[in-house]
Amino acid sequence: MTDTSSAVADKIRCDACPVMCYIKPGAAGACDRYANHHGELVRVDPHIILERTVSHGGRLVPFQAGGDWDGKIVHGPSTFVTAIGAGTTYPDYKPAPFIVSSEVDGVDMVTVVTEGIFSYCGVKVKIDTDRYLGPETATVRAEGEAVGHVTTSEYGSQMLSLGGVHHLTGGSKKEGRVTCDTLMDLSNGKPVELTIDGGATVVVQAGHAPVVNGLTEERMRVGCGSATIGMFAKQWQGKIDEVVVVDDHITGVLSEHQAGKLLDIPDTGIKMKGRRSTPGRYFQVAEPGTGWGGTNISDPLAILGPFDPKTARPGLTMLMVSTTGEHAAYYQLDDGLRPVETEMPDALKQSVARIQENCEPALCTVLFMAGAGGSLRAGVTENPVRLTRSVKDALTRVTSGGAPVYVWPGGGITYMVDVTQMPANAFGYVPTPALVAPIEFTMRLSDYAALGGHMESVRPLSSLKDNAELLPWPRPGPIPGQGG
Ligand code: SF4
16 A cells, blocks of 8 residues: 555546556556555555575564554564565655664664666676677667667676666667566566577576577586686596687687696697687687587588698597587598598597586576666655765665665666566566666664664554565575674
8 A cells, every 4th residue: 555646536646656647446557566446556566575484594483463563673583574566656755665673683773665666777688608699789679679789798608788778768669668578577587589680589588598599508618618628638638639629719729728738748730720819729710600619610620721741640539529518529630631520439428528517507697787876765865875875885785675786886876686586576667668676775773864764754564564475585695684
């Protein structure tokens, strides 16, 4: 229930966001978050309180039932009031929907919760795959609309940056709506199909394997080609004359690599295409693609020149393998010093299996990124900059749906949160368009008073009991504000 409404005839006007819907009895507003229930404006989803149970190593504290608050702060070390379902206050100068006191280990704490409306937010997507998804800065589309771009790849993963104010508000109406839907679906853990200009189509779902051009990715690379040589050189010593680890970024060659030199592996006369970086490390052996090691090749011999007859000899053996072990082939040089593929010996099959074993499962990671350093702070304190300082001074802990967030250094309260750490369906939207996401600020009650908090709005946990739903604490680690 909220008091942010006014009635016109039998309609209620919701003023929880700038859209200001008039809502008929029995109907919901444009965002489906608020509804007119017998003339009363109600938040449709339950307000979520997380509870740690004995199975999480915590103490079970019964949710206080019945009776009016006696003025004492409720002792609730195993419960945490999230902002999910709490509602939004608009405009921001009004106190946040719930400012809830609790006592933890003898210390009076307060948690300020609100469902923030974020018009500048976005998601950073990490896709564990070697496969080429598209050129850096290429536009990423959903339903044909531009929703973001490809950014720098990182350590065996391809990265996308989606959303942000330019796509939410700076393009066409449809672009804004599709961007909002895409961000909300990804943040709520749903699968979303994205197409990349000049690149691949990929289905992304937080915590699940990516599907690239219809193929489910299984593993992320063990390392670059050079790192793979470094890791496994000793296991190849004495079993093979040459190993090439094919990689779009850094292809490794055992006999030339420092690892091979230290192990006294003799030269083989191999000749690589591409650009030699340092010994045994080659860049740009092929174009990027969805073939061997994130290159566009299906025949690895395409990256070799002719063997040097002064060094090479007939019968010389060579393993070519990709950075995931997904592709591998074994060769012997014939009398003309040409590699001929033959049956791979068991010992080498085991080394390929070892590479595969060391590759972690490929997953998609979705980090929601938003800023709480703006007007939202006014719902917490009448002097907003003090909240920012309190966060920077580590006096105030920021969480999103109870999940820990990373707050960026520098100005503002710009944070990122792993959406898989949050309870299901924690995100909503308003059609401005903007995402609605839970945010909580937890601090000592004395610090809250010192930063100019809305002390008159502080209420005990027990006052929430009628409208709240208790869910089990979804993850290990301390509850915010309890030493974590
Ligand atoms: S979009 Fe939702 S929050 Fe905004 S006014 Fe309408 S019902 Fe209220």
